[in-house]
Amino acid sequence: MHITVFCGSKPGLDPDFILAARRLGEQLAQRGHDLVYGGAKVGLMGAVADSVLAGGREVIGAIPKALVSKEVAHDGLTKLHVVDTMHERKAILSGEADAFIALPGGPGTMEELFEVWTWRMLGYHHKPVALLNLNGYYDPLLAMIDRMISAEFAWSDLTTSLIVANDIDDLLNRLEAAR
């Protein structure tokens, strides 16, 4: 599969996050998957890309011109699309994907996750979407999702349409089965 990964452009405080980003990259390569991501060399994004490349698989990046210097575009990718707008970047990140994974990250990661997840619920695509809840990082978000359901702003398909896993092997097993 081509798997699009959304994750922090920063490494985050918890050292387990960067270790998990590297391990996800290794596992993607070992399982024969290629990576699609936002094209940066920094943070968790750079760590996933480097380990997929080290595992001998392809990595496709997409980054808007304005972010090339800010996020330090990765210069060793199989292919780097430098585009004009964030919308073009996101069209590549979703169009090239067979499945999506979100690792810990900040507001950009959240925005990207919510777009592909809500679009799946609306039936615009049928690709699996998975969230790695490493060390409970996303517990407050999962509580907010439960709140949306109990407040009747969303139905329980909100949770059935999102694979939530605490470790990488479980996440990839469930993502591959869903595909």
Ligand code: AMP
């Ligand atoms: P962050 O999780 O905030 O570190 O951002 C992760 C990635 O999401 C980075 O490559 C950002 O450029 C990107 N990003 C930030 N804001 C947005 C947004 N509104 N839509 C799509 N991507 C974004």
